[in-house]
Amino acid sequence: MLVVSNRFIVPVVPVILAVIVYFVTRTQRTLIKKKSTPIYALSEGLVKIEGTVSAPKTFETPHFKQQCIAYTYEEGDITYDSDTGSEYVHKTFKKEEFQDFYLSNDTGKIKVMVSQLNLTFLPAKTDTLHSVKYAVDDIRYTERTLKNGDLVSVLGYAVKNDLQEFELRENGNKSLAISTPEVETKTRKAFKVLKDLLPYLILMYVGVNYFLFAPLKIHVKENEVFPYFAIFGMPILGIVLCAIGSNFKGFTHLLLTHLGGICFSVFLLSVPLICLFYMIELEFTRAICIWVTIFICTTLAFIMNHRKLDGYFSKEDLT
Structure with missing residues (x-):
């Protein structure tokens, strides 16, 4: 006190907020500064590749029933502050399904290996279910998806597999950063x-x-x-x-x-x-x-x- x-x-x-913002936005700044590398000109290290998504398996999202190759889903109860009018989401339930996928463009095709999913930089689709009796029972649904045919940018590490072919992978505990040209703009x-x-x-x-x-x-x-x-x-x-x-x-x-x-x-x-x-x-x-x-x-x-x-x-x- x-x-x-x-x-x-x-x-x-x-000053503290500026330092926090600097580190929190580090991935976004790297995404927008780094130019897309042609797949045929890859070398090992951090690269950004822009291409069209494709994968053999499809999932259906829990709420909006969207067909996709990967998704994140969040469900949370909403409470409202009567003094400020602000709303707060808590008791969030999370679910995700994903798989390895391919990126294709006019410079080639590369496999993207995914062990943890981060779709934070993709647009979210939301829906709020309002309770008839009590505002505290309102529920917020949020989904982010990756679909076949989507044009995205992926920031990750290019490494060679056992067949000496390049794959795009995560770097340790840092998940791949996936974005779209519109979001980057x-x-x-x-x-x-x-x-x-x-x-x-x-x-x-x-x-x-x-x-x-x-x-x-x-x-x-x-x-x-x-x-x-x-x-x-x-x-x-x-x-x-x-x-x-x-x-x-x-x-x-x-x-x-x-x-x-x-x-x-x-x-x-x-x-x-x-x-x-x-x-x-x-x-x-x-x-x-x-x-x-x-x-x-x-x-x-x-x-x-x-x-x-x-x-x-x-x-x-x-x-």
């Missing part, structure tokens, strides 16, 4: 947007810590309305602006939807800090200065990168 109620947690947590754009926004995130980090620790010569009278506006008003304002903006075209549409995006972004970035500030009873002047800093940096980020953001969040990219 002492650590949570200490303002020194503010500069530490973003969206991931590449997401990292590009993060890279473009990084200078403004760093500026925000510096500004927040300055107003958190530096001596201040100004004084802002405490306002009881501020926390309610920051926590509840900003997301509501964001929804209203986006709803109004959807009825327009051209500059008005861009202006209103971007203002809505700014409201949502400021809300997401500032709410954890505001809650912490009230827990540690931080001076109101520092809290309001930090909120304004987040608002200014977020607005600058949107203004300087609005064309790139429009390209990434366009309807074509989201379908």
Whole structure:
């Protein structure tokens, strides 16, 4: 509790989160950076091969009854937080079936050996069964599949078998990474947007810590309305602006939807800090200065990168 109620947690947590994100996304970054290797030009080591999937045996998924050559299935009970409206999935039941398969393209054909399945990077198909009486009895079904004819990219290790033919295998306890060109394109754009926004995130980090620790010569009278506006008003304002903006075209549409995006972004970035500030009873002047800093940096980020953001969040990219 002492650590949570200490303002020194503010500069530490973003660094810890950045380190976690760096290691968690290592496989995705390798997938999008590594170029596909022609099958006829393989050498032993880590490679990425893009091709069409084929396998002799088919399975049927438990819920959606899809015909596939491999799948992962998850079933979980859903509970809802009445205060925040968030939902949580727990007591998850998992099942998977898979087999070795082949990848084929115009450079050849290679066998992919699978001893553990990882379809995390493939699109998920979900369904929620709602209970008539109790929300806690809601059930979420999630399936990811690999089907004959799918065009995928597989990241793994090329090794020679006893017949001196190359096969694609896992490396120790690291399962094969399987993705699609569409997922890789969206991931590449997401990292590009993060890279473009990084200078403004760093500026925000510096500004927040300055107003958190530096001596201040100004004084802002405490306002009881501020926390309610920051926590509840900003997301509501964001929804209203986006709803109004959807009825327009051209500059008005861009202006209103971007203002809505700014409201949502400021809300997401500032709410954890505001809650912490009230827990540690931080001076109101520092809290309001930090909120304004987040608002200014977020607005600058949107203004300087609005064309790139429009390209990434366009309807074509989201379908």
